Amino acid sequence: MTEQKSNVMISIEDLxxxxxxxxxxxxxxxxxxxxxxxxxxxxxxxxKSTLAHVLAGRDGYEVTQGRVTFMGRDxxxxxxxxxxxxxxxxxxxxxxEIPGVSNTYFLRTALNAIRKHRxxxxxxxxxxxxxxxxxxxxxxxxxxxxxxxxxxxxxGGEKKRNEIFQMAMLDxxxxxxxxxxxxxxxxxxxxxxxxxxxxxxxERAMLVITHYQRLLNYITPDFVHVLSEGRIVKSGDRDLxxxxxEHGYGWIETEPRAAETxxxx
Amino acid sequence: xxxxxxxTELTNKEYxxxxxxxxxxxxxxxxxxxxxxxxxxxxxxEPEFLLEWRLKAYRHWLTMQEPRWPKVHYPAIDYQxxxxxxxxxxxxxxxxxxxxxxxxxxxxEKLGVPLREREALAGVAVDAVFDSVSVATTFKAKLSEMGVxxxxxSEAVREHPELVRKYLGSVVPYSDNFFATLNSAVFSDxxxxxxxxxxxxxxxxxxxxRINQAQTGQFERTLIIAEAGAYVxxxxxxxAPMRDxxxxxxxxxxxxxxxDAQIKYSTVQNWYPGDKEGKGGIYNFVTKRGKCAGxxxxxxxTQVETGSAITWKYPSCIxxxxxxxxxxxxxxxxxxxxxxDTGTKMIHIGKNTRSTIVSKGISAGHGQNTYRGxxxxxxxxxxxxxxxxxxxxxxxxxxxxxxxxxxxVKNSTAQMEHEATTSKIGEDQLFYCxxxxxxxxxxxxxxxxxFCRKVFKELPMEFAVEAQKLLxxxxxxxxx
Numbered sequence: 149m150t151e152q153k154s155n156v157m158i159s160i161e162d163l164x165x166x167x168x169x170x171x172x173x174x175x176x177x178x179x180x181x182x183x184x185x186x187x188x189x190x191x192x193x194x195x196k197s198t199l200a201h202v203l204a205g206r207d208g209y210e211v212t213q214g215r216v217t218f219m220g221r222d223x224x225x226x227x228x229x230x231x232x233x234x235x236x237x238x239x240x241x242x243x244x245e246i247p248g249v250s251n252t253y254f255l256r257t258a259l260n261a262i263r264k265h266r267x268x269x270x271x272x273x274x275x276x277x278x279x280x281x282x283x284x285x286x287x288x289x290x291x292x293x294x295x296x297x298x299x300x301x302x303x304g305g306e307k308k309r310n311e312i313f314q315m316a317m318l319d320x321x322x323x324x325x326x327x328x329x330x331x332x333x334x335x336x337x338x339x340x341x342x343x344x345x346x347x348x349x350x351e352r353a354m355l356v357i358t359h360y361q362r363l364l365n366y367i368t369p370d371f372v373h374v375l376s377e378g379r380i381v382k383s384g385d386r387d388l389x390x391x392x393x394e395h396g397y398g399w400i401e402t403e404p405r406a407a408e409t410x411x412x413x
Numbered sequence: 414x415x416x417x418x419x420x421t422e423l424t425n426k427e428y429x430x431x432x433x434x435x436x437x438x439x440x441x442x443x444x445x446x447x448x449x450x451x452x453x454x455x456x457x458x459e460p461e462f463l464l465e466w467r468l469k470a471y472r473h474w475l476t477m478q479e480p481r482w483p484k485v486h487y488p489a490i491d492y493q494x495x496x497x498x499x500x501x502x503x504x505x506x507x508x509x510x511x512x513x514x515x516x517x518x519x520x521x522e523k524l525g526v527p528l529r530e531r532e533a534l535a536g537v538a539v540d541a542v543f544d545s546v547s548v549a550t551t552f553k554a555k556l557s558e559m560g561v562x563x564x565x566x567s568e569a570v571r572e573h574p575e576l577v578r579k580y581l582g583s584v585v586p587y588s589d590n591f592f593a594t595l596n597s598a599v600f601s602d603x604x605x606x607x608x609x610x611x612x613x614x615x616x617x618x619x620x621x622x623r624i625n626q627a628q629t630g631q632f633e634r635t636l637i638i639a640e641a642g643a644y645v646x647x648x649x650x651x652x653a654p655m656r657d658x659x660x661x662x663x664x665x666x667x668x669x670x671x672x673d674a675q676i677k678y679s680t681v682q683n684w685y686p687g688d689k690e691g692k693g694g695i696y697n698f699v700t701k702r703g704k705c706a707g708x709x710x711x712x713x714x715t716q717v718e719t720g721s722a723i724t725w726k727y728p729s730c731i732x733x734x735x736x737x738x739x740x741x742x743x744x745x746x747x748x749x750x751x752x753x754d755t756g757t758k759m760i761h762i763g764k765n766t767r768s769t770i771v772s773k774g775i776s777a778g779h780g781q782n783t784y785r786g787x788x789x790x791x792x793x794x795x796x797x798x799x800x801x802x803x804x805x806x807x808x809x810x811x812x813x814x815x816x817x818x819x820x821x822v823k824n825s826t827a828q829m830e831h832e833a834t835t836s837k838i839g840e841d842q843l844f845y846c847x848x849x850x851x852x853x854x855x856x857x858x859x860x861x862x863x864f865c866r867k868v869f870k871e872l873p874m875e876f877a878v879e880a881q882k883l884l885x886x887x888x889x890x891x892x893x
Contacts, residue, residue: 204844204848205847205848206844206848207840207844208840227847228844228847228848229847229848229850229851229852229853231848232847232848232849232850233850237848238848240845240848243845244839244841244842244844244845246842246845246846246859246860246863247863247864248862248863248864248865248866248867249859249860249862249863249866253859254846254849254859255849257851257855257859258846258849258850258851259850261849261850261851261852261855262850265850297863314849318849318850
């Protein structure tokens with residue numbers, strides 16, 4: 149039991165949050181252990197992206213109740229940059245463009261800020277370049293994109309691949325993937341999922357947020373949770389996702405809230 | 414923390430270069446009259462022609478009105494409440510750095526401009542202007558071997574009066590505008606550069622200006638001449654100590670490029686911008702103009718303007734020679750209560766003349782930033798081309814960006830392009846950076862530097878690094 153407890157990476161308890169004063173999250177409970185991949189699914193407007201942004205510490209998302217403990221520390225009291233340095237990584241649904249700032253310059257600044265926080269020396273230019281090379285191959289990222297301005301003029305697929313590339317570079321402990329599959333064709337999806345799978349490991353945990361179960365054909369989750377109206381209304385394993393694909397989200401709302409078991413297929 | 418409160422916090426950093434040094438200076442009493450003009454001229458031992466020129470300017474100035482068209486606001490300046498001459502006391506001129514007052518050298522150290530290091534490491538010849546009189550000129554010997562003259566304006570008047578007489582006022586006449594005319598009457602010192610025919614100046618020439626005497630207006634005069642086929646790159650950088658009284662600075666810079674000559678003039682300006690409430694700070698009313706007199710000549714202005722309470726400055730090019738080229742690359746920042754009204758004029762007269770304008774304005778705090786530019790294609794300027802790009806970046810919601818492009822085309826073969834954008838540093842950009850572990854301050858600095866990249870690329874390497882740091886410091890406290 150104690151061993152299991154020490155294994156907990158993040159524990160979310162009774163989390164309530166509002167955006168512009170409107171309640172979105174209404175009591176989330178979720179525990180994720182090292183090495184686990186959890187998928188959160190749910191219809192539009194159920195609070196999936198809000199959960200991602202609250203965990204990452206975005207301004208404008210106000211936590212009104214509950215606690216989040218990350219590696220034994222109070223996550224919610226940390227500013228966004230500190231969460232990132234402690235190892236929380238959010239792969240954005242809509243990655244941001246920063247004109248005039250090269251992809252690698254951005255990444256090097258980020259990497260060194262994180263390394264400094266962790267008490268590791270800055271990477272010198274040579275080591276950085278070889279790390280970039282190694283990780284870029286993971287998601288088949290075109291060399292040309294490395295020296296272009298961050299995400300500027302990137303296609304949708306390139307932006308998503310770039311997110312996973314950054315994830316690989318920054319070596320996070322806990323990765324939140326916010327609808328990483330949206331807007332990807334099947335080839336890009338395969339590449340992105342391949343990158344994510346390569347980053348799975350016993351020391352890392354992932355929260356994969358998605359609307360469609362399609363992504364889960366490539367990234368097999370250990371647990372699947374269904375979010376509806378700001379609460380987790382069902383939890384199960386991979387079969388839950390398949391059931392959702394077959395029956396849509398409609399059946400969840402018609403069933404009583406208390407139902408926590410995985411329906412038989 | 415909200416974007417605005419971080420902006421507020423970051424903007425609250427004090428001016429790092431703010432201190433007053435206590436070097437003994439010789440300052441004449443306040444006030445302006447013909448006698449004062451004569452006194453300045455005689456103190457400098459000037460020839461008759463220069464005194465006459467000053468007096469003509471002074472008399473003309475009396476008939477002029479201070480311009481009111483710039484989009485800047487400041488209390489009326491009392492021109493009788495200014496002392497028009499101040500010189501550090503020196504017996505004879507220093508022959509080398511060893512003879513320079515150590516206190517002076519310490520000030521440069523404080524500003525991060527150690528002459529010795531620059532000398533040794535950067536290979537930069539520095540004509541240091543402290544208040545109004547040049548105190549040290551280095552690398553002179555090496556330059557003179559190649560026939561390059563780089564000295565204080567006063568020395569040029571003494572040693573090369575024929576060159577001064579020929580070119581002074583040939584680009585900015587004494588009657589040009591209110592502040593240039595005032596400068597013509599009372600200018601104290603400045604720099605003089607002459608690069609003879611076919612010579613490529615082997616090093617970047619650099620002058621560090623510094624205003625130090627309380628309530629002493631600065632009236633610098635710079636004249637740069639590149640003869641046929643010559644090339645010179647000139648760097649100008651400034652900081653000033655903190656004080657309460659507003660200070661007037663009305664400089665004039667004239668550039669002349671003959672056939673196939675190139676002049677590159679780069680400025681990093683960081684004069685005291687005033688405090689957070691907008692008190693104090695330098696009034697910077699500058700006239701800078703270059704004449705591409707010869708065929709295929711080229712003049713480039715690059716400026717990074719982060720200081721001064723008020724900036725009023727339009728480095729311009731007169732494209733007289735056929736196939737001549739004018740360029741203007743500018744980053745102007747207005748933070749707290751700073752006001753900047755800056756831009757350029759490109760006057761196309763010769764055939765196949767080309768000009769490029771890239772202006773990046775950054776507004777933060779209560780800053781007001783105005784781009785004002787004119788592109789004029791004269792009747793005989795066949796096949797003239799201009800490309801203009803004016804971008805504004807806003808940090809926070811209390812500041813302003815304004816753009817006034819004037820385009821006048823009198824020849825139908827001209828090609829004109831104009832692009833303009835206004836953007837805000839987005840909360841989403843900042844969050845993205847923070848989510849990758851980058852602090853808000855570093856994120857702002859990175860985003861702003863990205864915005865300015867096209868201009869920084871034009872600066873000489875060491876200067877570009879300084880400029881980036883300067884932008885970072887100037888914006889510290891200004892975002893979230």
